[in-house]
Amino acid sequence: MSNYHIKQFEEYFQVYKKSINQPEQFWEEIAEEHFYWRKKWDKVLSWDFRKPEVKWFEGAQLNITENCLDRHLRTRGEKTAILFEPNNPEEKAEHISYKQLHERVCKFANVLKEKGINKGDRVCIYLPMIPELAVSVLACARIGAIHSVVFAGFSSTALSTRINDCDAKMVITSDGSYRGAKTLDLKGIVDEALENCDGVASVLVAKRINSEVFMKAGRDYWLQPLLDEAYQDCNAEIMNAEDPLFILYTSGSTGMPKGMMHTTAGYMVYTAYTFKNVFDYREDDVYWCTADIGWITGHSYIVYGPLANGATTVMFEGVPSYPDFGRFWEIVEKHKITQFYTAPTAIRALAKQGTEFVDTYDLSSLKVLGTVGEPINEEAWHWYNDNVGKKKSPIVDTWWQTETGGIMITPIPFSTPTKPTYATLPFIGIQPALMDDDGQEIKGNQVDGRLCIKFPWPSIARTIWGNHQRYKDTYFSAFDNMYFTGDGALRDEVGYYRITGRVDDVIIVSGHNLGTAPIEDAINEHQAVAESAIVGFPHDVKGNAMYGYITLKDAGETRDHDNVRKEINQLITDRIGPIAKLDKIQFTDGLPKTRSGKIMRRILRKIACNETDQLGDTSTLLNPEVVQSIIDHKL
Ligand code: WTA
DSSP states (O other): OOOOSOOSHHHHHHHHHHHHHSHHHHHHHHHHHHSOOSBOOSEEEEEETTTTEEEEEETOEEOHHHHHTGGGHHHHTTSEEEEEEOSSTTSOOEEEEHHHHHHHHHHHHHHHHHTTOOTTOEEEEEOOSSHHHHHHHHHHHHHTOEEEEOOTTSOHHHHHHHHHHHTOSEEEEESOEEETTEEEOHHHHHHHHHTTOTTOOEEEEEOSSOOOOOOOTTTEEEHHHHHHHSOSOOOOOOEETTSEEEEEEEOOSSSSOEEEEEESHHHHHHHHHHHHHHTTOOTTOEEEEOSOTTSHHHIIIIIIHHHHTTOEEEEEOSOTTSSOTTHHHHHHHHHTOSEEEEOHHHHHHHHTTTTHHHHHSOOTTOOEEEEESSOOOHHHHHHIIIIISTTTSOEEEEBOOGGGOSOOBOOOTTTSOOOTTOOBSBOTTOOEEEEOTTSOBOOSSSEEEEEEEOSOOTTOOOEETTOHHHHHHHHSSSSTTSEEEEEEEEEOTTSOEEEEEESSSEEEETTEEEEHHHHHHHHHTSTTEEEEEEEEEEETTTEEEEEEEEEETTTTSOOOHHHHHHHHHHHHHHHTOGGGOOSEEEEOSOOOBOTTSOBOHHHHHHHHTTOGGGOOOOTTSSOTHHHHHHHHTOO
């Protein structure tokens, strides 16, 4: 018998040991007993981090939707698979059973086929959090098309970059979306994006807000009439274990976003197994993750992980502040949520409102609370623990990444003793290492270093779409024979890990990863800008906010600086999206540079964070005099 559900701390240690000592045997047992395979594997694992290449369950054949849908039909056909909670609390929630979801996915899959989508084709999905989003993701997987979901808050430029990078043949969108009291014109954004995307042959449009939209003849189709006509049976395409399942873009510290490519079997096994254990999921639970499916958290822990376990998973269309800051708690009470998984930034925003909202609702159904996306500060952790969990629901602080596919460092609830701000211990099968600047592993406890992983796990991303060299350079070159996460971490006296934050030029703002380079590129497009550098600084709700240091071409000339600031933020909104806007923009006479001309972001970061006493030696700079002037004019 495999150890599919861990319930005690001692058991965790035993299972962990086994997963490290005999990884292949361990994962083989999990895979064998808990999933439906068309054909079993010939080899459990082959890997080489130096190449890099990782393959799990080679030779196996399966379809992930048969594991997420078909196999539950007999025992859980009438059970709610997706519980859709609309933006407007007055609108009725929708309970979609496993049987209904199966039928909707099959019909949608037939529409995709009818529109010429084949196995291996890329389909870009740009939808709000409505059931069609989950259905279209699964429909792609049903026929072996590779989905690339783009968060529907990204701008048309960001969307077209992603569509072109993966050469998508189709876009699935909606007329618009609701977000609190606002509506967004998604179809308009898609139309703008497609002016620069020649490869897209068709666009399917779901109706959500009933707005008037432009429909291009021969390219754009309303979804519903096509679904009405479609057959309700669709055989699942038989996929090889290592066939691509999806591409999901994440920001890098330089240049283009990285299209992380995940494959089928390993991803399925790992997300399902982590879901079961990290959330202590039981049959009658109602699980809610507040993320958007446009991010990896939504892929792994709204769609695939929960459905592979036959769970009821909530999809929420709205925002935590609409119609008021009690919305999350109202939903918890209404649907008797048992597991609640959110981001520290949401907790901080809600904590700011005091306890009035949270105390209004009955939260006694909650058993497990989770956080993800950025380090959780001690104050937010306690607020969450005291006011939401009433000190009885363990908090699982889950550390992981788009690249890792699933949760990597986390407590197991009711088993691992938690500690505020600590993600605690590696999950089963995960072998973390802390490295020093010389590339040596730092052993022992009470140490800190750069966080790496020594051994492959089933859901590691296999490549960056179209750029394997970049995959190697980014993750496998900093330290020999290791996956480098880009994060720093410390290990305390008992071996618990605390993630201290990014050590590269990625800034996490409200849980969204933002690379500085594309933002600087957008700023530099402004005709008055000579040069710019972005750094993060602490923000009490967003975790980090962005500080921009900008030099103008004709510094002497008088300009309306506030106007330039507005124009710069508008450019960023157009090129990337409103989430990337700068909180502070300081115009400077110059930027501190090394003698080789590299901008010293470290110094700028210290200034933005009010740590000017820690600047270190600046005398070796090319232009040490600018530092004082920047400090004097700090915002
Ligand atoms: C950060 C999100 C501290 C980290 C699943 C990581 C965290 C990046 C935590 C990945 C956590 C995520 N504590 N930091 N519990 N979870 N991070 O790709 O810097 O959107 O590298 O994946 O978020 O963000 P991504």
